[in-house]
Amino acid sequence: GQSLEQPSEVTAVEGAIVQINCTYQTSGFYGLSWYQQHDGGAPTFLSYNGLDGLEETGRFSSFLSRSDSYGYLLLQELQMKDSASYFCAVRGGGFKTIFGAGTRLFVKA
């Protein structure tokens, strides 16, 4: 089976840097994705790591270590609008994509 673990909540101040970790257990691993979801909205894609290392997209970076079954999302220069839920997701065989339970990020002024 597949399972993902991520913290349920993280709080940080505006302008700071925050890291959201994700560990996973899966068969047929092809990559780790991150999604953002604001209250009442749909999840939107942020980043994808198919290989080990760091991927950077503006203020957001994502890291993957396949040997450790571990990844993280790094958000820099936090803004109030970054307050949302963040989900890691594992893509397995057949494009089957399983999500973690989500991390609620609260950004304080």
Add this chain to the structure above:
Amino acid sequence: DAGITQSPRYKITETGRQVTLMCHQTWSHSYMFWYRQDLGHGLRLIYYSAAADITDKGEVPDGYVVSRSKTENFPLTLESATRSQTSVYFCASSDSGGGGEKLFFGSGTQLSVL
């Protein structure tokens, strides 16, 4: 440029009734997915489909039926709704080639089973 659309946006039904949630995408994406979202559980995969007439079970398929006779449509049917199926349902699609790791989500259907 509709993208991926779900209907209805809100639905109230009674226990035991059959309900069908619709999902339509205009990109000709090969892969389509149905998730349910409940507090504390994140997004749980119900069913997914790799192409027309090819479907497979996800994490929580019991009580649900899907079909995919056309690439663009992927309806989800609750054959006999139960209160535990009260949830927000999201449909998603993705391409099969490069960029296939990116899922595009519909706006969701909020279903209440009374």
